Amino acid sequence: MTDHFLTDATDPTDPTDHVDLPGLLRGELDNATVNDTRAHLETCAECRGLLVEAAAGHAMLLRAVRSQGPVRRAPALAHAPAASDLPPPPTPRRTARHLVPLLVAAFVVAAALVVGLLRPWSTEEPAPPAATGRSATLEPLAGDGGGIVSLTVSGRATRMVIETHDLPPLDAGQFYYAWLLDPATNKMLPLGQVGAGAEGRSSFDLPAGLLDAYSAIDVSLEDDDGDPQHSPTSVLRATYA
Amino acid sequence: MDRGQSIGVRLARRDESALEDAYADYGPSVLAYLRRYVGADEAEDVLQRTFLDIWRHAARYDPQERFSGWLFTIAHRRAVDTLRTRRHPVVDVDTVRELMGEDGRESLDRFADAADVRQALARLPEHERETLRLAYFEELTQAEIAARLDVPLGTVKARSSRGLRRLSTNMRANQETGAQ
Numbered sequence: 032m033t034d035h036f037l038t039d040a041t042d043p044t045d046p047t048d049h050v051d052l053p054g055l056l057r058g059e060l061d062n063a064t065v066n067d068t069r070a071h072l073e074t075c076a077e078c079r080g081l082l083v084e085a086a087a088g089h090a091m092l093l094r095a096v097r098s099q100g101p102v103r104r105a106p107a108l109a110h111a112p113a114a115s116d117l118p119p120p121p122t123p124r125r126t127a128r129h130l131v132p133l134l135v136a137a138f139v140v141a142a143a144l145v146v147g148l149l150r151p152w153s154t155e156e157p158a159p160p161a162a163t164g165r166s167a168t169l170e171p172l173a174g175d176g177g178g179i180v181s182l183t184v185s186g187r188a189t190r191m192v193i194e195t196h197d198l199p200p201l202d203a204g205q206f207y208y209a210w211l212l213d214p215a216t217n218k219m220l221p222l223g224q225v226g227a228g229a230e231g232r233s234s235f236d237l238p239a240g241l242l243d244a245y246s247a248i249d250v251s252l253e254d255d256d257g258d259p260q261h262s263p264t265s266v267l268r269a270t271y272a
Numbered sequence: 273m274d275r276g277q278s279i280g281v282r283l284a285r286r287d288e289s290a291l292e293d294a295y296a297d298y299g300p301s302v303l304a305y306l307r308r309y310v311g312a313d314e315a316e317d318v319l320q321r322t323f324l325d326i327w328r329h330a331a332r333y334d335p336q337e338r339f340s341g342w343l344f345t346i347a348h349r350r351a352v353d354t355l356r357t358r359r360h361p362v363v364d365v366d367t368v369r370e371l372m373g374e375d376g377r378e379s380l381d382r383f384a385d386a387a388d389v390r391q392a393l394a395r396l397p398e399h400e401r402e403t404l405r406l407a408y409f410e411e412l413t414q415a416e417i418a419a420r421l422d423v424p425l426g427t428v429k430a431r432s433s434r435g436l437r438r439l440s441t442n443m444r445a446n447q448e449t450g451a452q
Contacts, residue, residue, distance in 0.1 A: 051414075053432035059413055081437065088436035091443055092393070092408045095386035099304040208356065224356055259352045 050078050052085040167269040169250065174199055180248050180269050189242055191235045195226050195250065198266060204255040207266065209233065211245035214270075218245070219261055225250055246272040274446040275391065276339030283330035291327055297394070298340060299323070301387035302347050310354045318354055322347045340384040340391075348380050392442045400435030403428055 054060045055068050072078050169178035178195035193209055201207070209222040220241075225233050250267035273281070279297070282290030302322060306315040325346050326333075333342055393401055406412045406420060414432060418425045 051429050051433075053407070053429060053436060054414060056436075057407065057413075081433070084437040084440050085433055087440035087443070088438075091385075091389045091440065092404065092436075094382070095389040096408050096411075098382045098386040099301060099390075206356065253356070255353060255357065259349070 050081070052078075052082055053089070055082075056086060056089040165271070167248070167271040169193070169195065169248065169267040169269040172265050172268055174266065176266055178250070178267055178269075180271060182242070182271060187238075189237045191222075191237055191248075192232065193225055193235075193248065193250070194232045195267065198226070201252075206253055206255070207231070208251050208253045209235070210249045210251065210261060211241070212247040212249040212268070213245045214247055219249070220245065221259070221261075242272070246270060273335065274339075274449050275395075276388065276446075277335050277337075280330070280333040280337075280339040280342065281335050283326060284333055286330070291323065294326065294339075294343070295323060297391045298343055298387050301340075301383065301390050302343065304386075305344065305347055305383040306351055309351045314354055318347070318350045322350050325350065338384065338388075340387045341381070344380050344384040344387070388446070389439075389443065392439055392446065395442065396435055396438055400431050400438065403431040404435045404439070407432060 050068060050071065051060065051064075055065065060068065072082060164181060164183040166179055166181045169176075169180060171177055176195065176198035178193060181192040181194075183190045183192075195207065198207060207225040209225045211220040211222060212218070222235050223233060225231055248267075248269045248271060249261075249265050251262050252264040252266055253262050275297070279290050279294050283294065299319065303315055303319050306318045306322075310318055322343070326343060329346070333339070393404060396404070402421070403417055406417045407414070412420065414428045415425060417432075418428045421428070
């Protein structure tokens with residue numbers, strides 16, 4: 032093999048490591064060295080083969096980093112809990128159904144503990160003077176209940192406030208959930224939980240333009256079953272556009 | 273059958289060591305995924321529930337399916353549960369949309385891919401693994417890695433090059449054996 036000029040990458044134990052492919056792929060080489068490397072690759076089939084392999088590894092690692100972020104920003108990654116820290120495996124007779132009430136209770140307690148800690152900006156903020164508002168009435172689709180949806184446009188964001196009343200009582204593990212809806216296509220976008228039961232008030236900050244893609248608000252009755260899709264039961268609906 | 277699928281099969285046989293392997297191989301990646309959507313305060317709790325679920329429902333794992341994909345689907349469901357039951361005065365719609373909307377599946381697949389890469393990285397020779405970890409996950413240059421490890425720059429380049437090639441070869445082999 033001749034003319035493998037990047038000798039500083041050479042390892043005597045591995046004669047194939049003669050071109051700085053990691054430096055090339057990660058943008059660590061100056062322009063002149065990139066051009067020299069390119070000229071070499073154009074004439075060296077062996078190095079082109081190595082480049083293909085290295086590029087595949089580089090692409091996978093780069094995508095993994097972009098998905099997960101650098102380790103230093105997520106310290107817990109370096110200290111995965113030991114298997115012994117896991118809850119004990121369930122006994123054969125114990126089923127998920129028995130744990131649902133416990134998990135729901137745990138969710139509620141955990142959520143109550145972190146309210147106000149995770150989103151310090153979520154406290155009520157005074158609306159800017161230029162804000163404009165409108166509202167729509169939530170009508171029951173079946174049974175009791177009603178409500179009102181208020182939209183306040185301020186700059187590039189819209190705050191949506193959903194207030195509900197007289198909704199049927201919830202069973203354990205159930206909750207009401209709000210969606211944006213385009214009735215023409217049935218396209219839906221999940222917003223979040225509405226209220227704590229029959230009556231409630233929830234606020235959502237919506238990016239600019241999002242409301243334009245939909246025209247209605249739908250409130251559904253959901254079960255805590257892990258299924259992120261809309262349940263078959265809609266209880267309230269309002270058209271805002 | 274790749275390592276992940278093997279773990280899934282062992283879980284289905286109620287092999288507790290498989291749960292330990294799953295936790296060691298995929299726990300950090302699942303935790304990173306959960307931290308993104310439910311926040312650092314709740315992520316570890318949801319992680320525990322996710323692995324409790326894979327133990328409880330291991331019999332449902334299809335060995336023809338990518339194990340990381342199945343695992344992250346369960347983690348996704350537990351994250352959705354957590355967001356749905358969270359009671360904030362104002363909900364961050366962008367976060368909910370990314371997790372539950374049209375982008376949710378793509379995000380899940382991306383994290384499953386990343387978990388497979390991290391698993392393959394963990395199986396490289398130690399000196400190659402450490403060099404690539406510093407280069408990609410700590411974003412150090414090769415010169416900085418050489419200084420950090422107190423080895424010649426040429427050695428870092430050689431380890432990086434061989435590590436990248438070995439990683440891609442192993443990932444391709446995993447994909448081929450996983451498809452069989």
